[in-house]
Amino acid sequence: MLFSTKAEYGVRLMVELGRQPGSAPVSLSAVAEAERLPLSYLEHLVAKLRKAGLVVSTRGAHGGYSLAMPAEEITLDVVVEALEGQIAPMECFHETPEGKVLCSHESDGHHACSTKLLWTRVQSGVTKALAGTTLAELVEFGGAKEEAGAKAAPVGTAA
């Protein structure tokens, strides 16, 4: 598996916040119930998102989380990286700020690291996919949730 559930849950969380019409904060427990995810685990994930500046929190009663910027401006590479850490295909693969790729094996040999070409391509493929997707797209793709007068609609009533 390329990514763990941290990315999965975290993205779902972000989408849930993106669904919200206004900028009213959503409580974690609401997200947990809507997505059927463990609340205490979401706490860890949302902490990462907050530290990355992707969501803002309001404490106290009726508090919660909301997106730090409009969903159209949030690309998924930033989100996934906040949750999973630096995205690289391989341990030895380090990207400098200028975009150059370093490989830790290149120093120890006479010939260039033959896998570098491969991992560079993979890296590019993943990065393009993530950076080319915005949170707004996912929110829209997720389906048009009812918007007509449903500020405090009951949720748990299945069937």
Add this chain to the structure above:
Amino acid sequence: MLFSTKAEYGVRLMVELGRQPGSAPVSLSAVAEAERLPLSYLEHLVAKLRKAGLVVSTRGAHGGYSLAMPAEEITLDVVVEALEGQIAPMECFHETPEGKVLCSHESDGHHACSTKLLWTRVQSGVTKALAGTTLAELVEFGGAKEEAGAKAAPVGTAA
């Protein structure tokens, strides 16, 4: 990290076999020494490659491994999958033989899984990068190893 060292070492191993001009088998210890990798660990990896039909082995003295087919016909998606197992961006992401994508979360909700779009794109990016790269490319990229009369050239003499 998207992939573990299993993919890294395994690909390096394949490249090393691909370097060999003829179809003469290369012993694992030779590969281990050339790439500075632990022999006993390589044994595990080469077993996976053999079971996947990517390399063939000849036992006994002067035995070793060689590619089961020309390097031009070996694409890296097969190699990496043999080493790492099924490549999917997420646990819930299953691809059927016909190419359809199933998501285990889609049954439990009213709306479609909003992350599916994202993981589908990531999957496509990785698959294209891996399937679009042949072992022959990596061998060539790795650099032209000396070919002129170097059947038993000493290796360890650095500096």
Add this chain to the structure above:
DNA sequence: CGCATAACCGACTGCTTCAGTAGGATTTAA
């Protein structure tokens, strides 16, 4: 004021995988 609600924080746990080691059994060329 006091209480429920909610964000925040750190420690702990069972489980699986990773990366590698160890010890042997079998096969084969010389």
Add this chain to the structure above:
DNA sequence: TTAAATCCTACTGAAGCAGTCGGTTATGCG
């Protein structure tokens, strides 16, 4: 017959995953 090689199973320390738990702080409301 022996050295070189593949082959196989079992084991191990370390790390990350997927949570759980208990407690602290902040805040709106009656």
